[in-house]
Amino acid sequence: xQSPASGSPVAAELIRRAQQLGLAGQAPADDHVRxxxxxxxxxxxxxxxxxxxxxxxxxxxGGIPGLVIAERWPEISISLLDASEKRCQLLRDWILESGWSxxxxxxxxxxxELGRExxxxxxxxxxxxxxxxxxxxxxxxxxxxxxLHGVLIVSDPPSSAGPYRWPSHGVGMVGLELASRIAExxxxxxxxxxxxxxxxxxRRTGVxxxxxxx
Numbered sequence: 001x002q003s004p005a006s007g008s009p010v011a012a013e014l015i016r017r018a019q020q021l022g023l024a025g026q027a028p029a030d031d032h033v034r035x036x037x038x039x040x041x042x043x044x045x046x047x048x049x050x051x052x053x054x055x056x057x058x059x060x061x062g063g064i065p066g067l068v069i070a071e072r073w074p075e076i077s078i079s080l081l082d083a084s085e086k087r088c089q090l091l092r093d094w095i096l097e098s099g100w101s102x103x104x105x106x107x108x109x110x111x112x113e114l115g116r117e118x119x120x121x122x123x124x125x126x127x128x129x130x131x132x133x134x135x136x137x138x139x140x141x142x143x144x145x146x147x148l149h150g151v152l153i154v155s156d157p158p159s160s161a162g163p164y165r166w167p168s169h170g171v172g173m174v175g176l177e178l179a180s181r182i183a184e185x186x187x188x189x190x191x192x193x194x195x196x197x198x199x200x201x202x203r204r205t206g207v208x209x210x211x212x213x214x
Contacts, residue, residue: 008033011067014094018062023087036065038186039128039153040072046179046190048151051075053125056145058111059083059132063091069128070095070104079124081107081114112202115144122196126151135165136212143174143197152176156187165189170214174201 015032018024024032043049053076057066060080069078080091088108095104107114111132114120127142129152142152156165166178166189175195182188202208 008036008068008071010098011036011063011071014063014067014098017094018064018090021062021090023062023090024064032064033068035130035155035186036068037072038182038188039065039130039155040069042153042182042188042190043126043128043151045182046151046192048126049073049076050125052077054123055079055126055128056081056107056124056142058127058129058138058142058145060091060106061087061131063094064130065128066091066104067094067098070100071098074100074103076103078104079107080104081109081111083108083110110205111141111145112205112208115141115202120145122147124150126153128152129154131155133209134212136170136214137208139166139171139174139176139191140202140208140213143176143193144202146193146197148193148196150193151179152191152193154189154191156181156189158187166191167214173213174198 012029012033015029055078057080060066060082066078066080082088088106091106121144124145127145129138132138175193175197176191177194179190179192
């Protein structure tokens, strides 16, 4: 049987490098690729794949799932956002080395700040988030980047997935609505941007975690 990583050999190798640098968990690279493919399947299921679509990997870290998306969906644009200049430089180097520069780039900075920049706010068709932060901070920092009717896909820990993790009144504060959940083989929550995100969000750096919305 063909390994899921066999369709993403470059990304799998980059994930192994990230693991050596302590930037990715030590599960087999195939497992990380398989999980990343789950984001792609969720995007397709919600009608969000189209040529030229703009996607953001929020808190990319070692490049998961952004690097897998870059390799498997070259027809879309993927931006990998991270706050660490060291990680950002590694991601830039890997994207250049892999020949993905025409459709992949790196945004280096705090999401709370970048989410207010012209050209970024309200500019993405989709946001994916694997391990950005707790639910309140994730939705507050992701929603400003999305276009109206754009999609946010968040990976959930199996033990804590469910309605209490994403209360409707909480996600609604930033204009999001829960669209669906996926439980197999990985847990994902999918949100759609139903209303414009209020201008006061995201709040200044650090506040979404220190003073969570819900």
